[in-house]
Amino acid sequence: MSLQDVNALAKADMGAVDALIRISLESDVALVSQVSEYIVTSGGKRLRPLIVLLAARALGYGGDRHIHAAAIIEFIHTATLLHDDVVDSSARRRGRDTANTVFGNQASVLVGDFLYSRAFQMMVDVGQMRVMQIMADATNTIAAGEVMQLMNVHEADVTEDDYRQVIYRKTARLFEAGAQIAALLANRDPADEKAMIAYGQNLGTAFQLVDDALDYDSTPEELGKNLGDDLAEGKATLPLIYAMQKGSKSECDMIRTAIEEGGIERLSDIQAVIESTGALKYTSARAQEAADLAIAALSDIPASDWKEALIAIADFSVRRRT
Numbered sequence: 001m002s003l004q005d006v007n008a009l010a011k012a013d014m015g016a017v018d019a020l021i022r023i024s025l026e027s028d029v030a031l032v033s034q035v036s037e038y039i040v041t042s043g044g045k046r047l048r049p050l051i052v053l054l055a056a057r058a059l060g061y062g063g064d065r066h067i068h069a070a071a072i073i074e075f076i077h078t079a080t081l082l083h084d085d086v087v088d089s090s091a092r093r094r095g096r097d098t099a100n101t102v103f104g105n106q107a108s109v110l111v112g113d114f115l116y117s118r119a120f121q122m123m124v125d126v127g128q129m130r131v132m133q134i135m136a137d138a139t140n141t142i143a144a145g146e147v148m149q150l151m152n153v154h155e156a157d158v159t160e161d162d163y164r165q166v167i168y169r170k171t172a173r174l175f176e177a178g179a180q181i182a183a184l185l186a187n188r189d190p191a192d193e194k195a196m197i198a199y200g201q202n203l204g205t206a207f208q209l210v211d212d213a214l215d216y217d218s219t220p221e222e223l224g225k226n227l228g229d230d231l232a233e234g235k236a237t238l239p240l241i242y243a244m245q246k247g248s249k250s251e252c253d254m255i256r257t258a259i260e261e262g263g264i265e266r267l268s269d270i271q272a273v274i275e276s277t278g279a280l281k282y283t284s285a286r287a288q289e290a291a292d293l294a295i296a297a298l299s300d301i302p303a304s305d306w307k308e309a310l311i312a313i314a315d316f317s318v319r320r321r322t
Contacts, residue, residue, distance in 0.1 A: 001305075001308045001309060001311075001312040002312070003312065003313075003316050005309075005312070006050075006054070006309040006312050006313060006316075009054075009305055009306070009309050010050055010053050010054060010057075010309070013053040013057070013066070013067065013070075014046065014049070014050065014053065014070075016064070016067045017046075017049050017053070017067055017070045017071050017074070020067055020068065020071045021040060021071050021074060021075070024071060024075070024118055024122060025037060025040065025118075027114070031103070031107055031111070032111055032114050034103070035082075035099055035103050035107055035108065035111040036078075036111055036114070036115065038099055038102065038103070039078055039081065039082060039099050039111075040074075040078055046074065047207070047313070048070075048073045048074060048077050048174055048175060048178055049070035049071065049073050049074045049178070050070075050313070051175060051178050051179055051182075051200065051203070051310070051313065052066055052069050052070040052073055052178040052179070052181060052182050053066055053067075053070050054306050054309045054310050054313070055178070055179045055182030055183070055196055055199070055200075055306075055310060056069075056182040056185055056186055057304075057306040058182075058298075058301055058302075058304055058306035058307045058309075058310055059182060059183055059186035059188050059192060059196075059301070060186055060188075060302075061182065061185050061186035063185070065126050065127075065128075065185050066182060066185055068122055068125055068126050069126060069131065069178070069181045069182070069185065070178070071122060072119045072122050072123055072126075072135060073174065073177070073178045073181075075115045075116070075118055075119040075122070076115070076116065076119050076135070076138070076139060076142075076174065077174060078112075078115055079112040079113070079115035079116045079119070080112075080142055080146075080170075080174075082099055082100070082108045082109070082111060082112035082115070083108075083109060083112045083146070084146070085098040085099065085100050085108065086100050086105045086108050086109055087146065087150065090229065099111070116139070119135070120132075120135075120136075123135055126185075128184060128185075130184055131181055131184060131185075134177050134180055134181055134184075135177060135181070137177075138173050138174055138176070138177035141169050141173045142169060142170060142173060142174060144169055145165075145166055145168070145169025145170035145173070146170065148165065148166050148169060149166045149170060149235070152166065152235070152236065153233065153234045153235060153262075154234035154259060154260050154261075154262060155234075155236065155259070155260075156236060156244070156255070156256040156259040156260055158236040158241060159241070160238060160241055160242075163236065163237065163238055163241060164205075167204075167205060167208040167209070167212075168201070168204075168205065170208075171204045171205070171207065171208040172200070172201045172202075172203075172204030172205045172208065173201075173204070174204065175200040175201065175203050175204030175207070176197050176200035176201040176204060177200070178200060179196040179197065179199050179200030179203075180193060180196055180197050180200065182196060183195075183196040191300070192300070192301070195297045195298065195299075195300060195301065196297070198293065198294070198297035199294045199297040199298055199310065199314075200294075202290045202291065202293040202294035202297065202314075203290070203291070203294040203313065203314055203317060205287075205290040206287045206288070206290035206291040206294065206314065206317045206318055207317045209238060209283055209284075209286055209287035209290065210283075210284070210287045210317060210318055210320060212230065212237035212238055212239060212283065213238075213239055213280050213283040213284060213287070215228065215229060215230045215231075215237065215239075216228070216239050216270075216271050216274050216280065217271075217274075217280050228264040228267045231258055231259070231262075231263075231264050231267065231270065232262055232263070232264045233262060234259050234260070234261075234262035235259075236259050238279075238282075238283045238286065239274050239279040239280060239282075239283050240255055240259065240270075240274070240279070242277065242278075242279040242282045242283065243255060243270075243273050243274045243277045243279040244256065246277035246278065246279070247273050247276075247277050251273045251277075254266060254269065254270065254273070255270055255273065258270060284318070287317070287318045288318050291314045291315065291317055291318045294314040294317075295311050295314050295315075298310055298311065
């Protein structure tokens with residue numbers, strides 16, 4: 001199944017999510033509506049809400065609460081993007097200026113807060129305490145992940161385990177929450193809920209691993225942001241961690257200096273080391289492992305087009321170029 005087929009399958013549900021998002025963004029404060037509209041309509045794959053929709057249908061859910069859950073997931077994700085871009089002083093995302101570049105840091109932080117609070121208002125409408133508990137825990141985990149990443153900035157001795165803890169908290173946890181909520185809405189047994197948790201967690205891990213590899217193996221046009229942004233921000237992602245483990249002392253020292261100083265002056269040299277040490281292949285292999293685990297988690301889910309769509313998303317996560 002192609003990504004186009006997946007989008008066609010979920011078109012009606014995603015249209016309902018988009019409509020709910022627009023209604024929920026309405027505010028009597030003009031700037032809130034402006035910034036919210038800018039960031040929500042700035043492109044992106046809407047992968048996280050899509051997972052909620054597909055998983056709910058794959059598990060036999062026939063109601064409409066999954067529409068609310070998908071919108072909630074998208075709002076929380078969007079709020080994290082607004083805050084991330086301020087923390088990282090990012091100027092570009094998805095091929096256009098970030099909200100903080102257009103509207104300023106203060107507006108971006110405050111509108112991010114608005115989206116978080118709106119998401120929790122919408123959780124009340126879902127009417128299930130466990131949904132609120134999962135999303136509250138996920139939001140707290142994401143925030144802790146942001147702090148962990150901040151502590152690791154310009155730290156060249158970050159281990160692969162340290163890195164994986166951050167990407168679980170910052171990225172995989174929200175994928176996991178969305179898939180788990182789908183199982184709750186469908187009133188599935190604990191085994192199916194556990195399966196969806198594993199699917200979401202591994203899918204999110206694969207997605208972030210590929211994202212971090214693309215920062216050194218893509219173009220600004222493909223990436224939608226400046227190449228080497230992670231390095232410029234002093235973030236030791238897996239391609240750098242592995243390259244320092246396998247490179248010569250001089251190559252390791254070069255990468256270490258770039259991380260500690262947050263510079264991209266030697267980006268092309270560092271890309272060459274990443275390539276020569278097999279760091280991109282290593283990162284891609286770890287991403288493929290995670291995607292395979294995500295697909296394996298679906299083994300006991302009944303066959304359907306919706307299940308095939310979930311599998312296709314896992315395949316897409318490791319094949320994508322943007």
